[in-house]
Amino acid sequence: MQTPLTVMDFLDRAEQVYGDRIGIVDEPVQPAASWGEVSYRRMAELARAQAAGLDRLGVGPGERVAVVSHNSARLMTSLYGVSGHGRILVPINFRLRAEEVAYIVEQSGASVLLVDPELDQALAGVAVRHRFVLGAESDALLYDFDREPVRHAIGENDTATVNYTSGTTARPKGVQLTHRNLWLNAVLMGLHFGASDRDVYLHTLPMFHANGWGLPFSLTGLGAQHVVLRKVDGAEILRRVERHGVTFLCGAPAVVAMVLDAAADWDGPVPGRDKVRMIVAGAPPPTSMVQRMESELGWEFMQIYGLTETSPVLTVNRGRAEWDALPAAERAEKLVQAGAPALGTELRVDGQGEVVARSNTVLEGYWDQPAATGEALRDGWFHTGDGGTLTDGYLTISDRKKDVIISGGENVSSIEVEDCLYDHPAVAEVAVIGVPDEKWGETVKALVVLREGRTADEAGLIAHCKQRLAGYKAPTSVEFRTELARTATGKLQKFRLREPYWTGRDRKVN
Template identity: 70%
Template sequence: MLVPMTVSDFIDRARTVYGDRVGVVDEPSQVADPLPDLTYAEVAALAKRQAARLDELGIGVGERVAIVSHNAARMLVAFFGVCGSGRVLVPVNFRLRPDEIRYIVEHSGSRVLLVDPEVDEALASVGAEHRFVIGDDDAIFAAEGVEPRAWEPDENATATINYTSGTTARPKGVQITHRNIWTNALTFALHAGVTDRDVYLHTLPMFHANGWGMPFATTGLGVPQIVLRKVDGAEILRRVERHGVTFMCAAPAVVNAVLEAAQTWEGEIPGRDRVRIIVAGAPPPTKTVARVEAELGWEFIQIYGLTETSPLLTINRRRAEWDDLPADERASLLVRAGAPALGVSLSLSPENEVLARSNVVLEGYWEQPEESARALEGGWFHTGDGGTIGDDGYLTISDRKKDVIITGGENVSSVEVEDVIFSHPAVTEVAVIGVPDEKWGETIKALVVVGGEEQVTEAEIIAWCKERAAGYKAPTSVEFRSELARTATGKLQKFKLRAPYWEGRDRQVN
């Protein structure tokens, strides 16, 4: 028997098994009126009403619905109301500039655009055939009792298109299928040990690789989900204490924020010997891992993956064999990317690029067949990351082949930033690299060559970037050089430019 696996399976089980359980606690401090605590039966009902509203608007199966939002209960509902009815959800990073968001909306061909009220004014110039502000529930949801049209399930259909920074100036739309989402959710939940006794805190943006698939895994297992709109270390500790949170997913910068807040927390740290914090983006320093265990009493779990892989490829979780090791030695084992998740095969190219094969690998890049063919050449997904695989099967990421800088969990294309800086009239050459940073993991540095008698300051370069790209993409420091290292054919040798800043480290990611 072959039964198609779709996003609807997760919400259908939650409604059937955990219908009376509170499934979502919305963020109380937001511009839109927060939704009341929702049972899983109520989440399922809202999802049906959203699907029915899309029917009324004439949005057909396979058509795209873009959403630009901070974490919110209504965004969580959209994963099931949009994807679960055969449409395609396009979650967009709300931190992007209006022109960047406009490109994504237009490139994806989204006929519907849902905009968080906090960014509505800033995105006034970004439109679609149907544009609604989140919180205008009469416009987004059909009347109660209206049943949506049935959708013939297709597990190979695209469920979401997630735009990610790459080595080109324009982001690529990653097509994630229902099968991708299903496989990722189940394997992630299995490796993370998720059960219906857990409580999940949404510290990770839901737009980021669909919240790593956790909205689906937790829903299917009836896990109460606590929505956190904006990251704040002290607020995370308060939510852990108030709601009995047992696990969360986070970028290294979030870990640092919690550790910092813990320094002034009065009383015992909440969640000790209970919370699991799952970290990805770039492995934090060994001492940070040791501090999580010692100062918070939380379990540190490292994963590695990409938007293109739904995202889970590897997981590194404390093993029984490591229990008696000294804390620093155990931490040094945990900063590795990890062992392949169930169903994932890893390999290395002759150039030590990490290659992956799994049911979580993307269908392709939206309307970019050449990029798709390049990424999936030879039946393997080419990650663009360099690494090594130990005798025990554990992957360690050593450097980044495709010039993407991961700062605070956000992917930044160095090529895109270079393009912005190079547009400054005083700049004749520029190279953008990632350098280690204690708070953000990596931060952006621009190496700039100025032409002739032109003059420009570091502050002016940074301001120039912030005016033309999202703020987090601007360099935090600028160095002026007389020349930049290049090959005989004129290509920048970024490994040489990065080397002095990473001296003494065995990896060129932090």
Template identity: 70%
Template structure:
């Protein structure tokens, strides 16, 4: 018997088995009226009403629906109301500029655009055939008794298109299928030990690789999901205390903010001896890993992956063989990317690039067949990361082959930032690189050769970028140089430019 996988499998089981259990607790400080606490039965019903509304609008199977929102219960519902009805959800990074959002809406061909009310004014110039504002336009959902038309599940169909910065100036749309999402959610839940006794906190933006698949995994086993709109270390601790949170996912910068807040916390840190934190987005520094257990009392788990891999490729969780090791020795083991997740094959090619094969690997890049062919050359996915695999099968990421900077868990194309700086009349040459940052893992530095006879300041160039790009893409520092060394063919060798800033570092990523 063959029964196709569907994202609906997760909400269907949640409704059938855990229908009366609280499924989501919305952020209480949503800029428009939040949804409060919803049972899984209510989540499923709202998803059906959203699907029925798309029917009324004439949005067909395979049509794209873009959502630009910070974490909210309505965004969580959309994973099932949109993707679960055969449409394609396009979750957009809410930190992007209006021009960047407009590009994604146009490139994806989204017929519907749903916008967070806090972003309504900033995105006033971004249009689609139908446009809704969360919380203001409640006709986003059909009437309570409306039922959507039937969709015959197709596990090979695209469920979401997630735009990610790569080596090109414009982001690429990563097509993830129902099979990709289903496999990722199940393997993530298995390796992280997710059960119906957990409570999950959405510290991770839901747009980011579909919240790493946790909205699906948590629903499938009836886990209450607590929505956090804006990341703040002290607020994370308060939510953990208030709701009995046992599981959260975060980039290293978020872990750093929690560690700082814990120093000022009065009494035992919430979640001590019961919470576990799954960390990814950038390799965490060893000293951060050594602090989580003694200072927070939480279990530290690291994963590695990309949006293109749904994202889980490896998992690194303390194992029985490490129980007798000193904290520093355990941290040295945990700082590695990890061992392949179930169903994942890894290898490192002759150039040191990490390659992967798995059912979590993307279908392709939306509308970019040449980029797809390059990424899947030889029937292996090319991660763009350099690394090595030890005798025990554990992967360590050592460098980044792609021209991408990961700062605070966000991917930034250095080419995109360079293009922006080049547009300033005072810039003759520029190279953008990632340099170590204790807070963000990496931060953006621009090496600039000014145009002859023109004066320009660091402050002016940073402001220029902030006016044209999302704020996190702007350089945090600019160094002026007389020239930039190039090869005989005129190419910049960025590994050489980075070298002086990474002296003494074992890895060329942080």
């Protein structure tokens, strides 16, 4: 017998087995009215009511429903109310500017847009057939409790979500993730990191990031409790850990740094010692951070490596029994490796030093971009764009082959930033690169050649970018040059431009 794997499986089990348990504790202070504590039975009712509301609007199976929101119970429920009932959810980065959101809505063909109240005014000009500002008023319109939703047939190879990611092109690409992709990724995350119904998970990771890396599915299916955090703050993370008995969270190295800073000023024992485990991803952390997490927080450090295109898990790294007796520094060296392949994942490093992968979590394709899909999936392997090495089964990422900067866990397309700077009348040439940064891992640096007879300063060029791009994409520094290193055919040699900033480092990512 074979039945399709769909994301609805996770909520269906939670409702059946843990219906009376509080499934979500919504952010109490937010512009939209908080849902407060929501049981798994109520969450399932809300998901069905949302699906029925979409039926009433005439939104058919396969149509795209876009949502731009901070972490919230409404966003998490939409994973089931939309994707679990035959439509396709398009979670959009809430840090993007209106022009960027408008492009995604148009490119995905979304017929519905759900907007966080805090972003209502900024996104007022985004055109879409049905637009709702999340809150009590829209709840009355979006959730229909008077009818049962249509049970649209869903195949496991149907697209469940389209998640947009900045890559080597100026425009983001829509990553099509199927129900099968998401189902298997969720099970792998739960398996490798020992999730159970005793866990209390704090949503420090944005839910739009590869659908919260799949943990909203994993932990729902296992009956764990979700605690929603709207905005990341180190001290607030510690307060939530203490108040709710949090045992599990995720984040980029920048989030770890915030918690460590807050812990230094914490009055009393740091909450969660010997109880909390944290998955770190988005950039390779320094060994000192691993040691500090263990010694100062008493939390367990874990790591994954992957991409939105891989749902995202490709490798996992968690302390092994063989490492328990090692000195802290040696154990940290083991843990900062990207990790070993997840179950069912095949990795290798090709002749050009690029990490390539085969896995059931690899994307179906890029939405309406067949050429980009063919390039990423050529020769039967997914090409990550990252350089690395495999030693004793463990992957280490050593360099980035594609022009992507990862700053604080967010992908920044260097080409997109370059295009923005080229629009400035004083800029003749520009190269955007990632350089090491203690807080964010990497930060965006622009190397600029000015037009003859024109002037510009660093602050002005940064402001120019911030007016057109999401703030995290704007350069944090600008360096003026008389020329930029190029090949004989005129191609920029980014590796040469980056090299001086990475001197003395074994890895060319931070």
